[in-house]
């Protein structure tokens with residue numbers, strides 16, 4: 384079992400990490416999120432993450448993922464800039480296959496992680512943890528966490544992770560020196576410094592394909608808009624990740640309520656993010 388004291392992250396907590404742009408802001412001052420996600424097999428993961436980042440509120444999203452995916456991303460979100468350039472945070476790995484990475488893609492991912500900027504490592508980017516320099520959060524589900532640990536000679540199964548999420552999240556944070564967001568019906572977010580937070584999902588309709596890709600986009604947007612704070616206090620990435628999980632859960636609740644408590648899709652959840660962010664800012 385985990386050793387730390389875990390605390391449920393509330394709407395009041397989340398609202399402290401959100402604010403509307405001011406008169407002095409422009410797109411660059413607000414923060415640019417760099418996104419390298421998706422693949423020919425999973426273009427949807429890139430579309431969903433980019434959609435969620437825009438909906439969370441960010442100055443700009445730069446998508447420099449695989450060429451095969453760019454058209455789909457731009458068709459869904461023409462606001463996206465598909466040209467490399469300066470960014471303030473990175474979202475890496477959703478919809479990618481770590482075992483099938485081109486030389487060029489590997490170089491781009493390594494370059495992003497070596498930048499020292501805040502980073503979100505999801506899905507096919509998880510294996511790169513350890514090469515990160517800046518404030519970084521990894522976002523595995525139980526199978527991905529077990530695989531990541533097995534690859535580093537720690538024996539555990541997805542079932543063991545699910546039976547003791549606090550313990551495995553803490554052990555991973557300490558061993559890999561990184562903030563961990565372990566997904567599930569209760570999402571566990573912790574770091575090596577001892578911050579340990581839970582977000583209990585408001586609806587189980589969240590358990591469907593692509594909702595994790597949406598969560599990655601929300602975290603990425605918050606990391607980009609809080610780049611100044613993260614430069615001073617790397618540990619803030621843990622509370623930003625918990626805030627993102629809270630927004631994600633509330634957006635799912637809201638999206639489901641719009642359908643009389645019925646099912647929601649990942650895209651529905653991304654599109655329900657703005658009123659959740661607006662409501663938290665007004666609190």
Ligand SMILES: NC(=O)C1=CN([C@@H]2O[C@H](COP(=O)(O)OP(=O)(O)OC[C@H]3O[C@@H](n4cnc5c(N)ncnc54)[C@H](OP(=O)(O)O)[C@@H]3O)[C@@H](O)[C@H]2O)[C@@H](O)CC1
Pocket residue numbers: 424425426427428429476477478479480506507526527592593594595596
């Ligand atoms: N729209 C998009 O573009 C989307 C893209 N996505 C992207 O996909 C990538 C992979 O993500 P993931 O979470 O599926 O990864 P992972 O844990 O490796 O899962 C494979 C494991 O599941 C199991 N399994 C398979 N079928 C099963 C079944 N019917 N019933 C039960 N078990 C079953 C299978 O077990 P096996 O069959 O081998 O025993 C294997 O162990 C990732 O990059 C993500 O971002 C997703 O977000 C979705 C939307």
Ligand SMILES: Nc1ncnc2c1ncn2[C@@H]1O[C@H](COP(=O)(O)OP(=O)(O)O)[C@@H](O)[C@H]1O
Pocket residue numbers: 524565566567568569570584586587588589590591592593594595596597598631
């Ligand atoms: N039973 C559940 N109840 C509520 N939320 C869940 C449940 N199972 C998973 N989730 C949430 O749904 C999302 C699924 O993410 P993930 O497993 O990465 O899916 P995908 O890779 O298809 O996007 C996570 O945010 C997770 O916390």
